Amino acid sequence: MRGYKKPTVSIIGASGYSGAELSGMIARHPSVKLENLYAYSQAGNKVSDIYPALNLDMTYRAYEGVPESDICFLALPHGEALKLVPELLDNGKMVIDLSGDFRLKNPAEHLTYYKQEKPADAWMTYAMPELFHDEISQAKAASNPGCYATSIILGLAPVCRPPMSCGTVTSVSCSALSGLSGAGRSAKTELSFSEMNNNIRAYKVGMHQHTPEILQALGTSATSPSFGFAFTPMIAPLTRGIYTVLNISLEKQLPVSEIKEHYRQFYRSAPFVRICSNPPEVLHVAHTNFCDIHVTQSAQDGSLIVITAIDNLVKGAAGQAVQNMNIMLGYDETLGIM
Amino acid sequence: MRGYKKPTVSIIGASGYSGAELSGMIARHPSVKLENLYAYSQAGNKVSDIYPALNLDMTYRAYEGVPESDICFLALPHGEALKLVPELLDNGKMVIDLSGDFRLKNPAEHLTYYKQEKPADAWMTYAMPELFHDEISQAKAASNPGCYATSIILGLAPVCRPPMSCGTVTSVSCSALSGLSGAGRSAKTELSFSEMNNNIRAYKVGMHQHTPEILQALGTSATSPSFGFAFTPMIAPLTRGIYTVLNISLEKQLPVSEIKEHYRQFYRSAPFVRICSNPPEVLHVAHTNFCDIHVTQSAQDGSLIVITAIDNLVKGAAGQAVQNMNIMLGYDETLGIM
Amino acid sequence: MRGYKKPTVSIIGASGYSGAELSGMIARHPSVKLENLYAYSQAGNKVSDIYPALNLDMTYRAYEGVPESDICFLALPHGEALKLVPELLDNGKMVIDLSGDFRLKNPAEHLTYYKQEKPADAWMTYAMPELFHDEISQAKAASNPGCYATSIILGLAPVCRPPMSCGTVTSVSCSALSGLSGAGRSAKTELSFSEMNNNIRAYKVGMHQHTPEILQALGTSATSPSFGFAFTPMIAPLTRGIYTVLNISLEKQLPVSEIKEHYRQFYRSAPFVRICSNPPEVLHVAHTNFCDIHVTQSAQDGSLIVITAIDNLVKGAAGQAVQNMNIMLGYDETLGIM
Amino acid sequence: MRGYKKPTVSIIGASGYSGAELSGMIARHPSVKLENLYAYSQAGNKVSDIYPALNLDMTYRAYEGVPESDICFLALPHGEALKLVPELLDNGKMVIDLSGDFRLKNPAEHLTYYKQEKPADAWMTYAMPELFHDEISQAKAASNPGCYATSIILGLAPVCRPPMSCGTVTSVSCSALSGLSGAGRSAKTELSFSEMNNNIRAYKVGMHQHTPEILQALGTSATSPSFGFAFTPMIAPLTRGIYTVLNISLEKQLPVSEIKEHYRQFYRSAPFVRICSNPPEVLHVAHTNFCDIHVTQSAQDGSLIVITAIDNLVKGAAGQAVQNMNIMLGYDETLGIM
Structure with a gap:
């Protein structure tokens, strides 16, 4: 595939357990390139100090605005993605959010169960591949299901x-x-x-x-x-x-x-x-x-x-997120996962 | 309580986990005396070799007919108590069985769920103290509930x-x-x-x-x-x-x-x-x-x-069995358990 | 033993793991009486909310000066006992400290290994019963060994x-x-x-x-x-x-x-x-x-x-402390422990 | 690499834990082909019934003489490889044995520590890559170190x-x-x-x-x-x-x-x-x-x-074995492992 450039990936909230699992999967993925790992409390620390088993020679960076990467995964505590996603979408990023922020269509239910207000349109394709494969394949933004x-x-x-x-x-x-x-x-x-x-x-x-x-x-x-x-x-x-x-x-x-x-x-x-x-x-x-x-x-x-x-x-977080990315990119659904 | 002699206890099937828990509880019980521990595969072995934490200076004996003890607990695999209990009762022993052999009134249900035939009268007081305290207090034989x-x-x-x-x-x-x-x-x-x-x-x-x-x-x-x-x-x-x-x-x-x-x-x-x-x-x-x-x-x-x-x-086996013994002996229900 | 009044016990720092183990052992001990449990962050909370398995109907109290109890156990973070023990001894309490504060005779070693200054005389009988039984039996204050x-x-x-x-x-x-x-x-x-x-x-x-x-x-x-x-x-x-x-x-x-x-x-x-x-x-x-x-x-x-x-x-903290208390009180060494 | 045919691999003793780990690693290896899994008690059973996480659609076969594969791994209980390896070598197979059978040069030490006699020449390259890389690279038969x-x-x-x-x-x-x-x-x-x-x-x-x-x-x-x-x-x-x-x-x-x-x-x-x-x-x-x-x-x-x-x-069994295979085949040492 001469001339083909792999899409690049950033993970925002990469130092939690889901973020770390995702970091490993993306790093091993044959058809995307892991570009940046963003973290909050771990910013500045080396990945190899926190997760030596990942064997990744990278340093967690502080998040300072829209990354250059083509694809952004967010693995942040609930409420944080709500703040970052609009800007990412405005900048044309493909977004996959692993939090609960964009899962519920009904803001009243979100308020009841998450104790947070959210805008009525803060909803993205509910990305469960076994049920919504077609919608996911056409989406630029996806909300990864809860575990x-x-x-x-x-x-x-x-x-x-x-x-x-x-x-x-x-x-x-x-x-x-x-x-x-x-x-x-x-x-x-x-x-x-x-x-x-x-x-x-x-x-x-x-x-x-x-x-x-x-x-x-x-x-x-x-x-x-x-x-x-x-x-x-x-x-x-x-x-x-x-x-x-x-x-x-x-x-x-x-x-x-x-x-x-x-x-x-x-x-x-x-x-x-x-x-x-x-x-x-x-x-x-x-x-x-x-x-x-x-x-x-x-x-x-x-x-x-x-x-x-x-x-x-994996299936409850990072694996399903990669599966969704594959579908959104038109790749084989199992690429880098099996 | 001058002149009072503590009732004696044998445990048949004492080397399994329930039997061991029971051995410890009876050994520490203030108002009964642990007399003999019977076991099958462990017969001849010292309790301290199998369960050092019990700190019991006793040896597992092979079962060779009705023990002298006043009270017999049976903690045997299903089917074994059916063979031993009639003789124990004929010899006037107080019996508490921890197996499933005597729990079901309906032999057809016993056959369906335990895959064993049993006589229609192979049933003893179902000894759940919270529900059947009065019956237990008058029983000479009790079937201890499953966990x-x-x-x-x-x-x-x-x-x-x-x-x-x-x-x-x-x-x-x-x-x-x-x-x-x-x-x-x-x-x-x-x-x-x-x-x-x-x-x-x-x-x-x-x-x-x-x-x-x-x-x-x-x-x-x-x-x-x-x-x-x-x-x-x-x-x-x-x-x-x-x-x-x-x-x-x-x-x-x-x-x-x-x-x-x-x-x-x-x-x-x-x-x-x-x-x-x-x-x-x-x-x-x-x-x-x-x-x-x-x-x-x-x-x-x-x-x-x-x-x-x-x-x-404990509550699912040995503890409940001791609780039942206490009730059958007219002791305080919690004696040796709290 | 008509007329005999059991010595009373307070535990200071009772809500940690060693303190909780000790609370249970003292509560079950046949020849002393558990009087008060003192705690810091848990003061005001019921023991049954933190350690339901202990089945103790008591509330953790804030420490507000020398307790009335005859015997005081201290199960505090290193450095805290140094502050409380002098006053307890001045008031004639029998003291058993489970921390490292009074174990070392050499303040220089204490400084090197605990990173804390301590007075030269901040040393109490090193209470390992198997080695120092006689000293312990005559002590009013004992330092319980580390685990x-x-x-x-x-x-x-x-x-x-x-x-x-x-x-x-x-x-x-x-x-x-x-x-x-x-x-x-x-x-x-x-x-x-x-x-x-x-x-x-x-x-x-x-x-x-x-x-x-x-x-x-x-x-x-x-x-x-x-x-x-x-x-x-x-x-x-x-x-x-x-x-x-x-x-x-x-x-x-x-x-x-x-x-x-x-x-x-x-x-x-x-x-x-x-x-x-x-x-x-x-x-x-x-x-x-x-x-x-x-x-x-x-x-x-x-x-x-x-x-x-x-x-x-147990042997590394609460059990050894009770064993020491028994020796200090002239009781059988194993009382309430076996 | 047109025209290149990947070497084929059989694993003998594939249903134990080391064998299963090896099965997964070889199945995912980019430059060899997993051909057959041999087992004893599990012969005839599907891999997916014993190790569903491996996701291997294969059936354990009974061992019936030298396999066709180019490379044979043996992950058998001690003593078994001694019987099979000579014939495998006679038939030109590349052999990597994970047992202790071929590790010791001194038959007297083998007898003392393994309680088994073995021929004086029952010794193969001791395949610890960090120490004996060159020998391994020229070996046709290797003894994988113990964990x-x-x-x-x-x-x-x-x-x-x-x-x-x-x-x-x-x-x-x-x-x-x-x-x-x-x-x-x-x-x-x-x-x-x-x-x-x-x-x-x-x-x-x-x-x-x-x-x-x-x-x-x-x-x-x-x-x-x-x-x-x-x-x-x-x-x-x-x-x-x-x-x-x-x-x-x-x-x-x-x-x-x-x-x-x-x-x-x-x-x-x-x-x-x-x-x-x-x-x-x-x-x-x-x-x-x-x-x-x-x-x-x-x-x-x-x-x-x-x-x-x-x-x-992994490093103590299957991973080191694959590392050795890579070296023996002239591949990059880390192929299929990182």
Whole structure:
């Protein structure tokens, strides 16, 4: 490909766990070039001092306005991307934001769940490749799904979104466990090794901020949900991974074999979704971009039990972001990821 | 208490994790005397070689017929207690069995879930102190509840058993995570450190053998349940603990504050149940006989979310067994446990 | 014991990990009464909110001058006890300090290793019961040994202190791993679960502050050591425990069986030291006050290899402190500990 | 490179942890082609059922004689490669053996440490690239170093092998901790999660089978060592990683800065050795082929303390094996590894 110049990439907020995972993936990507890593508290420090395993000979830079790179990933705390994205878009950058800032269409829901006001138009393509591939392929700006949201939406989409061949969902009960890296690289007593080793702790029970995102992606809303929904997030003593159990009540009761087959069909073109005959395991997806899904039912009441597993830093963050970049650039979806 | 002789205790199956926990608790108990520890593969070995932390100067003995002790605990693999218990009872022993052999009244359910035939009368008082204190106090033989079952029944009893002041339960979705000690002290690749560190794995989804026990204790049955029930057990990278999330649909919707108050009233005489204002944590109950319960609801559909935590080896096995012994002997329920 | 009033106990600095362990041990102790728990940042909070597993119905109080209790334990950050102890002693309190403030006789060494000035007389009985039982039994004030120091001194004393039946030690190489609770209950990124899960990290290599304490207790000094000494401390992904490997060169080479026998004799009256025929394990001493010691030698050079294991919060802190209190009060050394 | 056909690779013993790591690395390698995976107990099973994270669509085959592939890796239990390698070499295969079978030149030492007889000529190039690059580049058969041996030899070579600019080593005390994957994918009670979580355990103290390999590579021997050597291996609650502390006594005492500089010079051409200014961490090398080395000294006796960290499955097994293959094939040493 003589004469072809690889698109350049900057990562803004590169020193957190998602940013670091993304840095590694972009650095190894065959068809883009990692140009700059921006960080706040780590500005001026060498990447090799914070993340020696990445083996990157770069220094975190302080962010001082629109970078020269063609593509900007943002992996910032919630609220920060809202400030930076407009200027990036005005300057013609391709933008992929990993925060929650641009996921919700409804500012009222954003206010309720994120406790922040945001403009009505602060919304970008919700970039879940398995559901919105075509929109993503035409987008210049994409909002990367949340980690819990990814594991839950992928488990529910085949029964909640068209074609509705499984009948109407009446309620969903969802329990999900996240590894500690999902809480970020931060100094908090409750996230210390001594407090989390051998421990499990639920939090934000029934009111996690990924809830409206999940319902919106499934074609309904947290404001006026078309089915019952209860979500219990937990942290578990893992570094990486999200493990999700979905118990789904359907209006009509189909043989589970038909539902399994429907899941297989639904994801037949999705390179990173695997329908598994056994319950998934976190170790089976760790350090990969796969979402493993197992479909079965309760022997007592015939309700559907769908279990999913992802790596929260890969499919739940950096991996999905690269997958989205590939789609937006017209590359093969799996480039630099498999 | 001049002239009083402490009742003596033998533990049959003392070298597994539950048996070891029980050995320590009985050895420290102020009002019974640990007499003999029986084991199979470990017979002839010193306790101090297998469990140095117990600091017990005893040797595991091969079981050779009814022991002299007044009280016999059995902590054997399923199926073994069925063979030994009749003779123990014929010889007037007080018996507390920690296996599943005598929990189910319905032999058909036992066959379905344990894959073993058992006689129709192979049933003993189901010894959950918080629900059946009076029956236990008059029993000579007691069947100690399962570990998952304990964490689930205690979370559901206030809404499933009389007084039914919260209205009828229509469905229960249950996800529960167990520490690895629940799988016993065994040599299996899938339980090795390398396979379970950083991992979570569901198993026996929707068909775990504790299911009929749970429904029976709640006044209904697995054969003909009065409400929907779906149970997903998982193993998580902990040594000890069971963490259970119950999502409960009720026919009528009460304010959650009323339901919390009902839980408090329901357990007002239960020394080992704590109704907590925050979600429980495994570390809060580890090495204790407490069951911590948190009651809240989903902001989306108002369904009830009840989260419980126990130590599977204590409240889920040895601790509850000692609690039962105390009740059967007319002692204070908490003796040697607090 | 009609008419006997149990001595009362206050713990100053009760909300850290050592303080919490101590709180539980004192609350369960049969012959003293826990009166007050003092804390700084947690003052005003209920113990049951921070450490539910302790099941203590008490509230942390702000420290406002000499408590009424007969006995005061101090479990404060280094430097704080120096300020409080003089007043406590002036008021006739029995004092046991768990910090490093009063361990070193030589203020110059204290300055070098703790970076703090201290008065020349700021020294209290070095309270390692296995070595200084008689002094402790007559002391009103005692300095509780450090956690690493305990594991190392107990492993070295039989060859470094009289009777010198094994000949002169020429050098000691020491590697020791501590669980994370040794670093305290603090909010630091480098102690977070994500940073320490699956990790090992050496720190303060060759210059840890327990070094002078170790050499002093062994009858020599860091300033002018009579044998070579190199100490590499590490943190490992455990909550509790210290595991220490000591490689000892002796001037003359005795059969290892003789040395083992010497260790057994040396500790024949020590109820909490166990000479083990196999290498110890952290799990064998966790939640106990035991120090397990294994003595063997290298097949290549015949040098002595001594491995020790303790629970850093028990034998390395709270348990040893209670053992010291028992000795100071003339109680059985093991009261409330076994 | 028109017309160029990639060399083909078979892995014999591909279903263990090292074999699986190697399978993934070879499958991703740009310049060789993974042809066949041979296994014993797993023969007939799909790779995706045992190691879903590898995402390899292959089936383990039973070994039935010399494979067609150009290159054969053997990752078999000790003793098995001895039977297969002669035939492979007779058939002109390039062989890289990951077992201990061909590491020792001295059959007597092999017998002592491996408890197996072996022929006097059962020795292949000891393939540690940082020390024996030239020999490896001309070899058709290579013996891949042991995991502990790699971490120890790399830490000692600069002071034990020419140029001896640091003076003569008089003794080495070595403590090393290995993750559990080093014990293989096996069903043993003592390797179960419940037994190893929160635990550390020394084993084979002073007589581990990597000892003669280490001394041989350093130019001396276990039979007649030129310096004192004591090695204490331990297992720690990690899946991956070896963390090694070397305490080295040198005849003359150089400034540590000179020694550090000597280490830097010694490894100036080694792409996978990093001399670090801070103590290494297992997480810094996990999933990489790096050996991180930190050089410092004891403040008490001036002895050298060298700390190294590797990933036992990568630099300690599969990664080093691929590095060796690259060298043997004349490829860039880092191909497919960085």
